[in-house]
Structure formats: structure tokens, C-alpha cells
Amino acid sequence: MTQCAILPMLDDDEREFALGDYEGAVARWCPGCGDHSVLTAVEKLLVAEQLKPEQTVFVSGIGCSSRFPHYLKTYGFHGLHGRALPVATGVKLHRPDLDVFVVMGDGDCCSIGAAHWIHAIRYNIHMVAMLLDNSIYGLTKKQTSPTTPQGFKTNTQPFGSFLPPLNPLTTTLGTTNVSFVAQTAEWVPAHLYATLRAAYRHQGFSFVRILQRCPMYTQGMYEAAVRDPGMIELLVHDDGVVAPELDKIYRNRATHDPSDLDSARRLAEDSTRIRLGLFYRNESRARYDLLRKPPKVTSSERIALLNQELDHYAV
Amino acid sequence: MTAVAAPASPELRIAPTVLNRAEHTIEIVSDAGEGAQKCGQIFGAVSAKMGNGVWTVEIIPAEIQPPPRTAEGASGNRVRFGTGPVTNGGDETNLVIAFNEQVLLGRHRLGALASDAIVLLENSWATSSNPDIRSAWDKTLAELSTTSYRIIEVPMEQQCLTIDENPRKGKNMFALGLLAYIYDRSLERIDEQIAYAFRKKSEEVYNRNVALMRLGVEWAAANLDFRIEVPTHPPTEALVVMNGNEALGMGALASGMELCAMYPITPATSVSHYLAEVFSKFGGILHQAEDEIAAVGVAIGASYSGKVAFTITSGPGFALKTEFIGLAVITETPLVIIDVQRGGPSTGLPTKVEQSDLLAALFAEPGDAPRVVIAPATIEECFHVVVTARQIAETFRTVVIILSDANLSTGVQPFPRPQLKKEWLAPELDLAPVKQGQRPYEWDARTGTSPRSIPGQPGGMFTVTGLSHDEGSKVAYGAGVHQRATTMRSRKLAVLQQTLLRPAINGDQDGDLLVVGWGSTKGAIEEAVERARAEGIRASSVHLTFLSPLQPGLKEIFSRFRKVMTVEINYSDQPGDPFITEENRRRGQLAMLLRAQTLCDVDCWTRVPGEPLRPGFIHQAIRDAALTLTGARP
């Protein structure tokens, strides 16, 4: 759409980017917060894929995790609670040349921004959407979120969360035109990185739920799973998230073909174990950003076209 | 008075009486879905093309398909046209074509018709097989017989059935034929206009409509004993004719903006209907978002990453967008918002005009969020305002709100064809590297502005944030930082205000009464002031285009008049109300603003009738105000 026709005398492609080229302000999350691991994995991805910092945009909402863009030296948009996806949609529609990443918390994505979440899945615009899910409102100090486990005590539901938690995976997998759904965990860095890499390379809207611990309010939530890899089942497939270095630690594995939506839904629905891996990928889904790509029009052409329009209304 | 036109054989006919009028107002009313609006639109467009001044207003029921044959269900079009320019919808209707007696009754009860109005009324209901309909007809005609309307019964259905088996679909073209005969409109131009109106339909549809229209002409020629002449002056300059929403859409094209995100809402949506058809040809995207909040969010995302984008909404949608508007203000993301106002609060009067969003446009925001608010007053201004709005938004990295309303959105008026300029278009993106060391908000203390860098520009990487921040976009809660940043955002408005010119005074430069208006009421106010001045009342008017910041010189201008009074289509307590005192009186929105900004005792005359203010009513208000002044005179 709108791009500078001729770049200045600068051989962009000949630059090489190291980790330091992507590092922004020093992260001020609590020690032990899962956000740190996600940031590390994202930085590793940026280096590995050699994304140009000026061509990369991180959009976030409000919450602990939404400070994310400040800690990177790319373009960033730290906007409103729940509204990261509309902003990212605007960026990508107007500037398809940019690489767009969205960082949301569980309150952001699954509660106040749920409408945008559902529709972003359906638009299937090429971007990576990360749900940093620690099952609690952290920034506002321990309130129940949609993914808080039933019975978990918080400041707003002190006798335990009333309802069973919302399952972001089944919600996503149940939405029309879904094209990429994966789940990973902040405490399995190799899997986290491999998942983000697969998400980045997917042509469409990649939804990645990252299970995460909050050291302040939900420290015990995944403690057992962190200590015992046997509680985790890795979804494996040659076309899935491939992280060979995990083979020896995570022996609990299930083969799942990511093109099989029915199986993906069954696996996502079953809450008896924690599953990490690629649930679904389909690159043949309709992509709104491609469908809506307008032609390039020069200013002379615009004037000529508008004069034709005025002709219709001429007296 | 009722007269039934008797069929006459051509050889027995005497030449019809020709009534000469400088202007006339007609309306066509029907049940919804019978096409009366299309009839009125075509008649208005043809009249404009022939050289009449024209103002067309839609008569819209609130429901899409209200029950048929009800007084509340009247749907149609009202066309005021004259030999000179016509700037507003005027007062009462002189000639009505009604497809049933109930919609006529509805218009009668609203006081829409002049006491000597000519009524052409479909009479098939009189002989309906349904006894309820027959008795309703008799009852209504009895009620109307006490008026001095001249009611002419027309066998529309009977006539139309000779061409189309569904008379509900054909009466509008037959009615168009009646008007064409009465006002001597060019049939060739009508044919052209029918072709354009039905351009998406088949040739057969066109032919049938033309045949129905001609049938109307023939029937009128054979049966009516009058014609009305409203002389035309073929236009000396190239004109275009369109409604305010089409003008806003075209203005957006002329401004070079490339993304509009919206959510359907009456009466704003038709801007997007127009853009949906043509925008992609212009390299643009019309995005229908999942909700009002997402719509403004998408526009902000697009603006942040490149050319200024815009969103279109109406009151309830505007309310939902406020949080995002605050974000655009604090991140200094340029943005254009078009608010086509309707009656409120809440869902209010979705299809009816009101000017009630002024204070919301200025202030609806937690915290201090200065933005620019502009109100076009004519359909021509609806076109041109968008170009200026984009330019201001970009120059000042600010939010610009355009306040249109339901009167402008559906009003149709000819205006000089815009002479397009390349300079109006948003320039192509400049992705050159950002100057070494330049910070994201490098506020120039002389202007409050700062250069904007956009994604793609090497060296300009930073994170915009809705949190309080310093020049480096670094989150900073310190008292000094927040004070300074807030000052800089406010300074932009102050500096913009210093570039504005004083508003022009319509009429004498001093006098007894100054009427102050804004937005779509301009034509009606100026016409009313003119009438009052013709009677010797020393009244003038000023119309404000910039509402935030206000144009300079207001206090000085106000001081030249003994009384200053706003005229607005929003609510104010009326002074005669026994509950109302000088202390508890709530005033019109512009009056409140002007009182606060000028410390002048600005009075107001405002009404919320759900229709445009008639010049006659404003005229009366001016007389009343003048009378109190003369009464008080020593």
C-alpha cells in the first residue's frame, strides 16, 4: 500500500542484527515472572529471523505483560486494556510490509478484549498473537481472571473462583477461519522458542497461548508440572512444533497431526493433562489482509478518479 | 376543501392556470418501502440540474418497516426549491403527494403543511374491500375537511396497474410524472436520472419505471387544472449535487486518507456505503470492524503506522470510542473522527437531527484531552472540511472531530464542483531514517508540536504509550513530567487558535441582537435573520465553524450587540418554565461554552423537535428576543 517508493542510499539488507540491537529498557517485571522467559525467547527469534527493528511492531494492551514493547528496541504500541488486536489490525491493514506481534494477558485477551479476540481469529490477518496467560490479574493485585481455576481464591472471589475457567484453546479452535493454534509454557524455553518460530513462519493469524506462573499470586499453579515433566504431554508431529532437545526430558508424547481440527479440539477440550504443542495449522484459510489489499495509486490517478466520481454528481 | 378531478377528454380541456412562485416546497410521503424517497431524490436532482436552488430532506420513520397506513410511518422526501439559492429545508410544505390518507394525516398533525397546501392523494383506499380501511379513509377525510388544503384525489393504483401488477412498486414513478407535469421538468433529464438511480438493475426495470413516469405526466396533463412555475436559471458554473454523507466520503477521497474503519450506525453509515463502492479504486480500505471500539482502534493503528486514518460514527458510537480518543490524544496519533449527530441520549432518535454532541466532542474524556472540533455548515463544507481536518491532524499530531448531523447527512444540495488539488492529498510516506538523537516527542515549546516517526523509519524505534510519558516516550509519573506533557498537548490548541481568523458577521457589524449558531443551522438562521432585518429588527448572526479551539474575537464581537443568543438543536430549559430560575437553568451547549469562554451573558433559544429548525420558528424567536429588548429600552 503506502511505502516509500525509493529508499535512501542505505543498504538495509546488508545490516546484521545482534541481540543488543533488539534490547530496549531493562525489564521491570517481578523476579521469577514468566514474562522474562517470553521476552528472552522473542529476542532470540528476532535475532534468528534477522527481523529489521524498524520494520517490526509489537502491540500490547494493558497488564503486566503489556509492558513488553518497552523492553524491545523495535516500534511498539502500548495501548488500552483489551484493545491490542484492533490496533494491530489497523497497522497490518495499512502497512502489510511490517511484521506485527501482539502481546496480551489473560484479562486483556479473554475478558475485556474477548470480542476483538474472536474476530481477529476470523480475520486471520498475518501476525503473531501471544496470550501470556498467568490465570490472574497481576497488575491490579490478584483478581479473578477468566482463566483462573475454579475454586482459586482471589481478592474479588475470596471464597474461590465460582466458575470453571474459560479454555482459550477450545475458544480459538471453535472459531470460524482459525488458522494456527499452539500452546507452550514459559518454563520450557526450547519449546517456547520453537513454538514462537513456527508461529512467526505461519502465513496467517498465529495464536499462541503461553502458560505462565505469576510469582506473586499464582506461584503454586504449575509447580508440580514444572518439577515433573511427566505431567506434561507434548504434541508431536513432523509438521508440529519441533524441539528435539526436549526428547529426553519430556517422554510423555502424543502424535497429533496439526491439520486435524477434530482431533485438535478433542485434545484441547480434555483438561486431564497439560498439553504443549501445535494444535492446529491451516495456511489455506481466507486471509482478510490479502483480500483487502488495495492497488497502489498515484496522486494523478487519484485526482483523475475523483473527477470521474464528481462527474456522476455533476449538474 | 375536497375536489375530485374529473376525467376530461382532451378536446374539452381548457388551458391550466399557471401559478408563478419564487420558491415551492413539495413532499412525497408513503409507507416505508414504496419508493417515495427515490421519487423525491430524482425530482431534487433534476431541479438542481435545471437551475433551481434545491434543498432536499428525507422524511424517515424510526423503524425500517413500520406498520403500513399509520400516521407515524410516513416515509418520503421533502424538496424545497427556488429560483435563487436555497440554503435550508424552509418552513411548510406547499404541495404534497400522499400514497395513503394516514401518512398525510401524520404530516398534517406535525404541522408540516402550509394552510393552503395542494394535496394529491391516492384514492384507491376509498373503495377498498376492507371495511376498516374504508372507514379510516372516511374518518380521515372528514378530519381534513376542516382544513383549507386543496385535496385532489388521484387514482394512482388504478393507473399503475395498467403497467405493473404490483402498484406498491410503481406509484413513486407515477408520482414523479405528476410532479414533472406540474413543475414542467425536463423529461429527458428525468430519464437520465432514472437510469442512474436504477443503474444496478436491468434494462427492463428502467423501461417500466420510465413508462410509469410518463403515465403520470399524461394523467396530470389530462386531469389537473393548474401548473406551477418556479423559474430556473441555468447554472453559470459547474455544479455537483449530492447529500452531506456522500460529500464527506468524497472529501475523504480528496484528502488522500487511505483507511476508514467504522461500525454501522445511523445516520453515519451511508458515508461508508459510498466508500465501500469506490474506496479500493483509490488505494483505500473501508474496514467494517466488529464494534465501535475496534473501529476507532483500527483507525488509530493505521494512523500510527502511516497516513492519517479516519472513523465515522454517531452519538452512541462516539460514546464508546472515548477511551481510544484519549489514547490518540496522549500518544499524539493524528486521527480524524466524523460524528454525524442524531437525537440523544442513548439510542435516542436514530434518524433525526440534533446538535447534542458538542460538549461530548469537546470534553467526553477522563483527564485532560484537548482536541480539535470543527462543524461544517453546508453540504459543500462537508466535502471540503475533511481535507482541512486531515491537514490539521497531521500538522498538530492531534485528533480532529468533524461534527455533521442528520440534517446534512440526508440533505441534498447543489454546490460548485470542487477544483481538486494534489496538495490536498496526504503525501506518500517518508520512511527516511530518523535524524540521529531525535526523540519521539520532541516538543517545540513555541508550538507544542513534535515530529512524528512511523514504523519503517530506521532509528526512530520507540514505544508509544497511554501512560504519562516524557519526550522520550519513557513512562514517567513525576509531577513535573506530567505537567509539562499536558501543557504541550494543550499548547497545540492554543497555537492553532492563533492561526484562526475572526468569524464574519452576517448583517450589520453592530446592533440589538446577535444570533450565534454552529453546524447545519446556518442556512435557516441566516434566512431568519434576513426576514427579521426586513422587518426593521437590528439583528445579525455569526456562525462558528471551529468549536475547539474557538475562533478569536468573539468577546469583542459580542460586545457590539445588546443581546447575544445562540440558536441550536439541543436541549435547554426554557425561561418561562415555572421550575426554571436563572440559577438552575441549563443552557444550550454552545451557549454554555461561550459563557465560559467569554464571560458574556449569552442567552440561547434551542429546541429538540427531531427535525431541522425551520427559519420561520427562528424568525419568531428573533422577534420575541427583539421585543424584550425594545420593551427594556429606556
Add this chain to the structure above:
Amino acid sequence: MQSDERVDAALSALRPRIAAFRLAVSGAMERAKNTLASESGPDQARVALGDFAARLIDPDRFAMISSRFGPLDSVSLAIVERAVKALEALLRAGDEDFIVDVRAGTSAAAAIRARMTALGPAFAAATIVDLVRRRTYDPAQHGLPLEAHPFQKWTVAERRLAPPLVIRLDGRDLDAFELAPLIDGWVRLVLLVAEPCTVAPLARLVSPGVFVAQTGDMKVLERVTDFDGPAVIAVMSGSEARFIHDPRAGSAMWQRIEVTHMPAAQPRKSLGARSAWQQRDDLSHLKALIQQPVLAANPAEVLVAAGSSGSYDPAERLTAWLLDQSTTDGSP
């Protein structure tokens, strides 16, 4: 010389690239003109603000806010005006700018180079205008290449916008080694070859990222419309080899190259600068490129199936497949 139909067909297939180049030139010109216009200060502000602002905004005061830089000096103004002239000249020219006729017996590469040098000022002018606009233009450092701006100085972005060229030449003047340095970015060279020609003149240019074809069928040109890389296509009518190397067609060389015709006889005579042995070696090179690894009855199918299912490292896939084969009875 070839008939004009072939030129027309080639130009029409290259239309999108021509349009991209022209859009770049016209974009640069608009920016240059805007730069000149913005120097007129309040006048520019008055026009840009639109008719609506006529009685509302003082353009002089507004211009003080909207212009970030001081006025341009006369030297800079003159330079921008020259850039506009250079761009206008390039825009005015028709399709003939994209057609190169190589005089028999002269170097084709030199002719192509000369044309690129002549079209290059489009890029130079754009850059100069940008520099002037930002008040960072330095004649000593940046020069004024408005008449000649050779290919070797074009940037990465400019090479992607390279104007496509249709070259009419004698077969004997076609030398792949001379052309090699011009293959970069999204360059398009369509060679309309007059016979006689050597049997496989372009075989040596086949490399992983370059679309190379020797063909008698103009339709092949359509295949490069949406190819993001350089392409060299020789259109010929004799008995030379016919092949298409499409970088998108697979990961191994033999998957990407499709040979539809091999000359029956080995060359025995020298032609132009190329000896008979060199020509035979060109053919051997082409044959070597299409050698398939001997794996199983039909490894192509297995690999194509594996490739289409989303693996990103074909080498790994091949290894996996080989290992897999070694443990089974060998029939896929």
C-alpha cells in the same frame, strides 16, 4: 532482427515490472515537486489546507507551524529542479526505454549496462531530492548523477525496482559470463536471440536464486510475473537446448530445472567467442544439473509429498527419508 510481435509480447509480459519502475519514478517526481512547492511557504499551506480553510485559517501563520525546515538555498532549489527534469524525461519516454538493440559483433552486456546507466538517474534523482529535503545533501559527497548512474551503484532496494529490459541480439554475441554481474535484485532480462546461437548459452547462469530459461515459448515470461528475484530468459527459435530453471520449484537443483529439449547433435563448430569444446561443456553442465540422486523407484513423489506438508528444512527431510528407507524393505 526478430519480428516486433516478440517484442510486444515480451513487453506485455513485463508490464507489471515496467509499471513498478514507472510508479517509482512518478512517486519520486511528485515528492520532488512537493519539495519545490513547499518552498513557496504560505502559498503551499493555503492550497494544502483546502478551500474550507479559506476564511478560517491564516495560511502564513499556519505555514510557520507546518514547515520544519528553513527555506532552501538557490543551489538546492536548482538541484531539485534538475532532478525533476531528469525524472520527467524518464517518464515521458515510452516503451523504447526498455528495449535494447545490440549491434552485431558488439558486447550485449555492455549495451545492457549502458541502458541501465541511462535509466539509473531515476534512483539518483529520488535520493538527491530526499537528501536536499532533509538539508543533508552535500555535492562533494553525493555528486549529481542525474545523467548517468551505473548499476553497480544501485542500492538493494533500487535493484529490486530495476527496469526490465528486452534485448534484441545476435546469438553469437550472447555471453553468459558477461551478463552474470548484472543479475541481482529483481532484474529482468529477456533476450530475443537471432540465430544462429550456441546450444546452451544460459546454462552457466543457473544458480539457486535465479530464474533462467531458454525457450521458444513466450508464455514462459508469465511465470516470472510474481517471482521475487532476478530472471534471465532467452527466447530462441533454433535447435538449442530448451530448459526452465525456476527457484520456486524445489530445493534440489534437479527438482527446479525442467529440460524439455536437448540437441541431438553435439556442437562441432565454434560460434562467436565460444569454441566447440566450450559449447559441448555448456551442454555437459546442463546435463549435470539435472542429475537426480538415485534413491528409490520414485523418490520425487516422496520428496514432493514431504515438501508440501510444511517441513522447513528439506535437507533434514531427505536425511529422515533415507534413514527411513534403510529400515524398510525399500519400496515406498
